Amino acid sequence: MRLGPFLGLAAVILFFTLLSDSPANYLSMRNFRIVSAQTVIVALGAIGMTMIIVSGGIDLSVGSVIALTGVVTATTLRAGWSPLPALVAGVVIGGLVGVVNGLVVTRLKVLPFIATLGMLGIARGVAKWLADQQTVNVPDTWVNELAVTFPDPAWLLVAPGVWVALLLAVVAALVLGNTVFGRRVFAIGSNEAAARACGVATDRLKVWIYGLAGLLFGLSGVMQMSRLRQGDPTVAIGSELDVIAAVVIGGGSLSGGEGSILGSMIGALIMAFLRNGSQQMGWPTFVQEIMIGVIIVLAVAADGLRRSRATQ
């Protein structure tokens, strides 16, 4: 496991602790809860995105899928569904969108970038259509408590959604590292032609990857809805870039074959801590944007440097 992302995270936290006029406040459990709850949405997306990026693909439709699945869960809840089926509906819709992405990529031979760019528009449009161009308010159910900062019961320490994300991250890391499916995801990202020649059904595998990732994006959408207590078809615009940035900061390579779930999680945390820190320092938004941009470039450059040194 490479240390880069960890060091980055530690550096960000240290940086703000030193700058802050109340370090105790910044390092408090409460602040950690806030940041972790804020990270859930990007983190869940990043788990799915890691699989896709490792396999040599990309999915630009995440933000739209988050909005769509949030709206789906909100509408079904409002229509009187009980919470669990409504939640499942959101997740499954996410999975279906992923499967469609996968089929377009494999059957219609459209590059993932283009296929999912199309889906970015389609899913957003469908979300607005379903929501009747308005936000969809939901009745009070336990779904609303999933991403709450201070959970009830208190022994959970952090939001249930954070635990769910953590659990899924562990499962995904095991799947990627220790199952035939996982290793084949790496194989097609590393050299698709070779994997095909070795009898890997690459097309079917890709549909699976996009589908599985879609389920995670769907869950991410449910969490977004839970945080806002409403389905908002205009939410999460541009969050696909946050998700991709998390994977890239965590060591993922856009040319495929590389990436790790743990790294991506750290990447997501780095960005959340940066936003949190600079807001508490009272810095304007543009400072955060510049800093996140610089960190993305530095992370990837440092990784490349490390690698070229390793091969010498």
Place this chain on the structure above:
Amino acid sequence: MRPLKVIVGALLASALLAGACGRGRSSNEFHVAMIPKGTTHEFWKSIHAGAIRAVRELETKGVNVRLAWKGPLREDDREQQIQVVEGFLSEGVDGLVLAPLDARALVRPVDEARRAGIPTVIIDSDLASDDTVSFVATDNYEGGVLAADRLGMLLEGKGTVLLLRYQEGSASTEARERGFVERVTQKYPDIELISSDQHAGPTRDTAKRASENLLNRFGQGLDGVFTVNENSTHGMLLALQDLGRAGRVKFIGFDASETFVQAMSRDQLHGIVLQDPFEMGYRGVTTMVAHLQGEEVSRRIDTGVTLVTAENVETPESQALLNPPIDEYLR
């Protein structure tokens, strides 16, 4: 090739002529386009309802108004709003009623409209242009002052207060923010504004995140909060509730929502400054029609601000503001 060109040219020319004739207004039939900043929020639905009420009233007077309602889905997408305006220009409406997302970005399209003979009434938020017919809006500065006075009263003139701004470039909320800040510094010397330079951003999610981060930093010694529109009030309310600080901080919000009324009854929100969007929509359309009919209209029409608190929430006046008869007019 050549005959084809001639035919196409002739067709185009006749279509243009027909369009031009169609525009020749018969003084009691108008096509008015109304362009809000967004479409998702209840505020805009109220404006829409008010506009429709104006249309119906005018109809009884024998004036036929065809109202087009279209806006950007997100409240920070200036480009999309400009495109909507331009779309109406090429469609050839008789007048525009516009709530500009940005005081400057929308000047060019409005100017182009005027040159094409299409007048514009500005509602809700000011435009840095003299080419408009009228500005129909809340006195937003006064709204900020109202909020400052309410907080000043609740805190008995001393304590620490946080202002969460909305977004750079939005004239209406900036006026509220200015009204609030100036009133606090002038009239309440013992109230300290500990943070007034952070922005909530366009959506509820960005507002909630910003609120959480600010509350963690300043939450402990904080006495009062003011947020300047529906989204940021929502975000701040969610953050206060999640962090268990709701009720312990005196909180004044802006704009109406069912959730806010509930929060006031639970003592988590201590006042909301309300505009009258229904009136704004209504006056926007009537002003435009009056102008189109050749009447003289006032350059500035104030639609008023009201402070609603737990004490006066049940009065008919407050109820009319809180629950504008949207359903009666929409669908």
Place this chain on the structure above:
Amino acid sequence: MLTLSGIKKRFGPTVALDGVALELRPGRVHALIGENGAGKTTLMNIAVGALVPDAGTMSLQGDRYAPASPLDARRAGVALIHQELSLCSHLTVAENILMGQEPTRRGLLDWDQCRRRAADVLEQFHHAELRPDRRVGDLPIAARQVVEICRAIVSNASVVLMDEPTSSLPRADVDRLFAMVRRLRSHGVSSVYISHFLEELREVAEDFTVLRDGRSVLSGELASTTDAELIAAMVGRSVEDVFPRRDRAAPGDVLLEVEHVAAPPAVSDASFAVRRGEVLGIAGLVGAGRTEMLRVLVGLDRAAAGRVRVRGAEIRTGAARPWEVLARGIGFLSEDRTHEGLTLRLSVADNITCTRYGSCARYGWIARSEQARQAEQQMRALGVRARGPAQPVRTLSGGNQQKVALARLRHQSADIWLLDEPTKGIDIGSKVQIYEAIGEAASEGKGIVMVSSYLPELFGMCDRLAVMSRGRLSPVRPIAEWTPERVLEAAIGS
């Protein structure tokens, strides 16, 4: 064992195979011989299920055999070792070897068994660098090739197809591979073996089939067939003299002087000079630093020390600015044709003219017709077989691609040609044409440096020769003072 008959395959308008028959007998090694573009690789892809033939039948051990996919073929006991490396460089050696048939236990990958099975096969090659847990991306090319071979062996195939497996292997590994092939044969496994090296084929194969233009033109036993007969069958004409005869006029003035150039770790010390009208050969083993030396001279990599003079004027070697070097009249032909030598997606015309667009452009605006005219001129001169200058290079055969790469040097009208393995992996017909072009260039007074691993070619073409060994370049001597044995000695030399 495996019998193919009447196999036909078209790709759009191109006929790749036009009736091929091949009979692989049990426990025999069968050499498949032919120029590049003759259809060998297509045939192998059909045998392994990666392509479906348009016509023809295949049978395996008497039964009808029609694999739908590589996986299908593998299950039937037919495995292919690819010509192009087809490994996943981010995965480990073990994972690559067992790809497609990973052992599992309760749904999880069984790493222990994975490593053990990989180690079992790897043991047969005593390769120090090959441990099951190493990342393939960190291995040298030769070791990667071994991984590729192990992958085919591990599947317990009864038929192994090898498509130029030795093209990037050093001799020691070639010997190990041949030992493997013989051991497989003794276990009753049959192999099809594709290679350009006739000497190599004679070492390992018993039977042969020659393909030309998509047809099988000659087959039989190698022992009773001469090289001349094989070459005649491949080329379709008898090859009297592969290397061009040229007047070795007294070399002219010095064009390029290289003094003690070093670029550690690959190149430690290299000095030589090239004169007008001569071909200087550089021999050596793969990995001796020859390619790296050329790259430094062209400015693709930085030199740590040394001086380089072009027509007496010094060029900066520490700066790595290839555009400056190219402007001085140096032309470079890369050994990596597909990645560095050519831009495959672009047209023949673009590839030929790209180093000197100025010849057909005004104010940055390329005159397409002029460009096409100049490209066609070069294509004619080198006998490039293509539909026209607008055809993408990607769709040409290897030999024709290499001719396009050389045509670029001609078009550039560079004075000094640095050629890195100019005939690597191409068919004999193309080789002959490339030799002719090189000879012609030398006669015109250009100075040529030719790096090659194929000794007959060096002896056939060069005026003088130096040998590189572990980063050091030997003194340059006239070709008459060298023998193949002395070259080998110098290459291995302590």
